[in-house]
Amino acid sequence: MDIERHEYDVVVIGAGGAGLRAAIEARQQGKRTAIVCKSLFGKAHTVMAEGGAAAAMGNVNPSDNWKVHFRDTMRGGKFLNNWRMAELHAQESPDRVWELEAWGALFDRTKDGKISQRNFGGHEYPRLAHVGDRTGLELIRTLQQRVVALQQEDEKLHGDPEAYIKVFAECTITRLLKDDSPGHGPHGAIAGAFGYWRENGRFIRFDAPAVVLATGGIGKSYTVTSNSWEYTGDGHALALLAGASLINMEFIQFHPTGMVWPPSVRGILVTESVRGDGGVLRNSAGERFMFNYIPDVFKDKYATTEEEGDRWYTDQANNRRPPELLPRDEVARAINSEVKAGRGSPQGGVFLDVSTRLPAAEIVKRLPSMHHQFKELADVDITKEPMQVGPTCHYIMGGVEVDPDTQASSVPGLFAAGEVGGGLHGSNRLGGNSLSDLLVFGRRAGLGAASYVDGLSDRPEAAAGDLRAAEAEALAPLDRTGGENPYTVHHELQQSMNSLVGIIRKAEEITEALEVIEKLKHRAANAGSPGTRIYNPGWHLALDLRNMLLVSECVAKAALLREESRGGHTRDDYPGMSSDWRRKLLVCSLDDAGAVEIEEQVQLPLRPDLRDLFDLAELEKYYTEAELAEGGATTVKEA
Amino acid sequence: MGYKAKFRVWRGEAGEGALEDFVVEVNEGEVVLDVIHRLQATQAPDLAVRWNCKAGKCGSCSMEINGKPRLGCMARMSTFTEEETITVTPMRTFPVIKDLVTDVSFNYEKAREIPSFTPPKGVAPGEYRMQQVDVERSQEFRKCIECFMCNNVCHVIRDHEENKQAFAGPRFLMRIAELDMHPYDVEDRQNSAQDEHGLGYCNITKCCTEVCPEHIKITDNALIPMKERVVDRRYDPLVWLGNKIFRRTKEKTPKA
Ligand SMILES: Cc1cc2nc3c(=O)[nH]c(=O)nc-3n(C[C@H](O)[C@H](O)[C@H](O)COP(=O)(O)OP(=O)(O)OC[C@H]3O[C@@H](n4cnc5c(N)ncnc54)[C@H](O)[C@@H]3O)c2cc1C
Ligand code: SF4
Ligand code: SF4
Ligand code: FES
Numbered sequence: 001m002d003i004e005r006h007e008y009d010v011v012v013i014g015a016g017g018a019g020l021r022a023a024i025e026a027r028q029q030g031k032r033t034a035i036v037c038k039s040l041f042g043k044a045h046t047v048m049a050e051g052g053a054a055a056a057m058g059n060v061n062p063s064d065n066w067k068v069h070f071r072d073t074m075r076g077g078k079f080l081n082n083w084r085m086a087e088l089h090a091q092e093s094p095d096r097v098w099e100l101e102a103w104g105a106l107f108d109r110t111k112d113g114k115i116s117q118r119n120f121g122g123h124e125y126p127r128l129a130h131v132g133d134r135t136g137l138e139l140i141r142t143l144q145q146r147v148v149a150l151q152q153e154d155e156k157l158h159g160d161p162e163a164y165i166k167v168f169a170e171c172t173i174t175r176l177l178k179d180d181s182p183g184h185g186p187h188g189a190i191a192g193a194f195g196y197w198r199e200n201g202r203f204i205r206f207d208a209p210a211v212v213l214a215t216g217g218i219g220k221s222y223t224v225t226s227n228s229w230e231y232t233g234d235g236h237a238l239a240l241l242a243g244a245s246l247i248n249m250e251f252i253q254f255h256p257t258g259m260v261w262p263p264s265v266r267g268i269l270v271t272e273s274v275r276g277d278g279g280v281l282r283n284s285a286g287e288r289f290m291f292n293y294i295p296d297v298f299k300d301k302y303a304t305t306e307e308e309g310d311r312w313y314t315d316q317a318n319n320r321r322p323p324e325l326l327p328r329d330e331v332a333r334a335i336n337s338e339v340k341a342g343r344g345s346p347q348g349g350v351f352l353d354v355s356t357r358l359p360a361a362e363i364v365k366r367l368p369s370m371h372h373q374f375k376e377l378a379d380v381d382i383t384k385e386p387m388q389v390g391p392t393c394h395y396i397m398g399g400v401e402v403d404p405d406t407q408a409s410s411v412p413g414l415f416a417a418g419e420v421g422g423g424l425h426g427s428n429r430l431g432g433n434s435l436s437d438l439l440v441f442g443r444r445a446g447l448g449a450a451s452y453v454d455g456l457s458d459r460p461e462a463a464a465g466d467l468r469a470a471e472a473e474a475l476a477p478l479d480r481t482g483g484e485n486p487y488t489v490h491h492e493l494q495q496s497m498n499s500l501v502g503i504i505r506k507a508e509e510i511t512e513a514l515e516v517i518e519k520l521k522h523r524a525a526n527a528g529s530p531g532t533r534i535y536n537p538g539w540h541l542a543l544d545l546r547n548m549l550l551v552s553e554c555v556a557k558a559a560l561l562r563e564e565s566r567g568g569h570t571r572d573d574y575p576g577m578s579s580d581w582r583r584k585l586l587v588c589s590l591d592d593a594g595a596v597e598i599e600e601q602v603q604l605p606l607r608p609d610l611r612d613l614f615d616l617a618e619l620e621k622y623y624t625e626a627e628l629a630e631g632g633a634t635t636v637k638e639a
Numbered sequence: 640m641g642y643k644a645k646f647r648v649w650r651g652e653a654g655e656g657a658l659e660d661f662v663v664e665v666n667e668g669e670v671v672l673d674v675i676h677r678l679q680a681t682q683a684p685d686l687a688v689r690w691n692c693k694a695g696k697c698g699s700c701s702m703e704i705n706g707k708p709r710l711g712c713m714a715r716m717s718t719f720t721e722e723e724t725i726t727v728t729p730m731r732t733f734p735v736i737k738d739l740v741t742d743v744s745f746n747y748e749k750a751r752e753i754p755s756f757t758p759p760k761g762v763a764p765g766e767y768r769m770q771q772v773d774v775e776r777s778q779e780f781r782k783c784i785e786c787f788m789c790n791n792v793c794h795v796i797r798d799h800e801e802n803k804q805a806f807a808g809p810r811f812l813m814r815i816a817e818l819d820m821h822p823y824d825v826e827d828r829q830n831s832a833q834d835e836h837g838l839g840y841c842n843i844t845k846c847c848t849e850v851c852p853e854h855i856k857i858t859d860n861a862l863i864p865m866k867e868r869v870v871d872r873r874y875d876p877l878v879w880l881g882n883k884i885f886r887r888t889k890e891k892t893p894k895a
Binding site: 040 | 653667669670692693764774782783
């Protein structure tokens, strides 16, 4: 059977913030661009983001600037971040947010008519541009409408709205295609992508020299997660299978506040804005326990009494912030400890309370969707009583290893941006830094892909054998009668990852998880899906299992190797942070047999001018003596 | 407090199909979408349904529950009795692809027919200054999660395929109002709302407002004010009537 075939310059996989921004840029650079996504247009995960997009515009506190944002990002990531990405991100976020406004976004305003900014954990100044607690919706809708605006332009110019940018919605990519013919383009370069239409199960093939991965995260490998069904780690797996490498896969952000009840909504996010706007955490004894969990590295930055913490909301110049606004990893671990120590709430979390902190009308105005969500799903009125919350798997810091300026991976023609990209956030992401990440690096990936295409002398061509293999792989579960139920395999994987490679880890448990993953791999390879090719979720899940298992293997293997605790990786058996480990990244790739292998890689030293943004005393907490000695020398030279 | 619920779910492909009966376990705190998922995992692995956020934020899981358009993820089982048979069917106004999944491409076509945000020339990004009160009107409409349930219930197109060509539906008429009320939009939208997007078809029955899961006052805050803006140039008896019948609490929007 002939496969539906399309030719593009750039294929963007993913229609969240990163994918749309990348596609807009590629099209603005004059490239014929396809956007492919698993859900309907406008429904990607980005739509769920609540709190805001971090950008040092200085609208609320004029002391803010990119340097402060850069410092906060590095601190949040415990200095494991790719500093070049952190620099670009801090510098370019304001322009990317302002650009949205010129495309029709309507952010909440300050009194003088500028974009308002709110406080968030780990950010020194109010920095998150927001619209109530539905910022992600505003962001995705604005980008979606920008795509439509470009299509309208193309219709006027070329008589066809889809001449230069077209959305392929409900279409899942299962393989990247590469050129293996010597002397034809760069060897092993990307030649396109292969996938199926969810609606009818027919196959589709894209021929394109550049592919941008913008597929988001991996949370669906965990039971308790804020993530949707789309988060099966497809882009991470596609990159691995195409020969690219992943970094930082051991770092997973467990958001401190997910819903804990009812069971069916366990994990659904409760935005950090609740705390940013004054909400506090209490244990069963009514104690604001976060005061007991301020780690040494942050001792001088956080209030030590409730009074000081409360004063901070109105007078930030003379007070330190309350510890509820510590970076997420710290808060999540603290909640975990309180519950373990028997000081949890009746439903197995802790209390998060705004009802005694803000007038009811103000709560409804600032946190409308939280108010709605609790009322509708848990029968709780957050203006009258506290919420009960606990940690939930939220975000993966790890992703495709890319060049910080162009987002190019090690495979020619393959780019990655957004949550599927790795490096910016180091070992822990600050809230709000993802939405700005999507915009900054989405645009850069679009530019990177466009200029890569410009530099090619001829178009790579997909190897015919790979295409046939991709077809056979996709059809297999449908042909297997009486195969394993994919829902069962998925469920077991989630349970194992949740309990064995979760928020607190130890060697024996991780090893056990790896054994489970090995067994599940065999069972997944035997998964069968009754029914036809028409919109068949059982079949789709059977195909997603490959990706979830590969990604889980990366997470577990890297978690086992990293013998320290840092950010989104906490080892019970290695509780301390180690300066030696800070220098090292764990890089995952596939060996010839298709198993995950991991190599250590030494980080590039922080550029001297960026290094000078920190006090030596602070760097001493993170760096080895040898590193400090090297750096000390540069600083002296420059002085 | 788990119990066995009786579910009747429309199953079929491309328009051909029938209601199928299931008996399925329900646990405390669950919503209809949870039950559909349990059916997938235990009895009907190929049962098609759309969803993403499971928290009423993405607008994917629109379906008709006992004949009423609802988000499956926000329809709590505790609002039904344990004896009741719960009937779940796809949205009626859009062609069925399979089971609960419909072809909503109509909505995306309509979206593309509305001219985009058009700022005045010469305002650089970063220079926009707007007061909160002035953005709030459009912000209300931008809460829309594109569940398309308003378009699904609107009688102008619900059983009238022939009107689909000429009528943008409440979702996109509201989009026109949103842009018309945007402090920086300079495009003239009032003539085209009437001539090209079918505002005149709307006879302000408010069915759209009633189903909106975001509680957007589509009719009162978007459609009627839009009609009023148009009426400057034309006579529309419904607006005249509308003004008499409905007491408007909100101040009239200033004429452009
Ligand atoms: C509830 C919640 C609240 C959040 N709040 C905030 C916040 O306030 N601030 C902040 O900065 N961050 C927040 N985050 C994080 C942030 O929203 C995400 O990290 C970010 O939106 C990811 O965007 P993305 O563009 O990388 O991917 P997504 O928006 O997830 O998009 C992924 C896209 O890839 C497509 N895709 C995936 N696999 C395939 C495939 N195989 N074939 C084709 N298409 C595919 C999907 O269909 C989708 O279109 C929040 C996250 C959650 C879950
Ligand atoms: S108010 Fe107008 S748009 Fe809304 S349902 Fe009635 S006729 Fe349709
Ligand atoms: S206006 Fe309301 S009902 Fe209509 S699509 Fe938007 S959210 Fe859904
Ligand atoms: S799943 Fe998102 S609105 Fe129901």
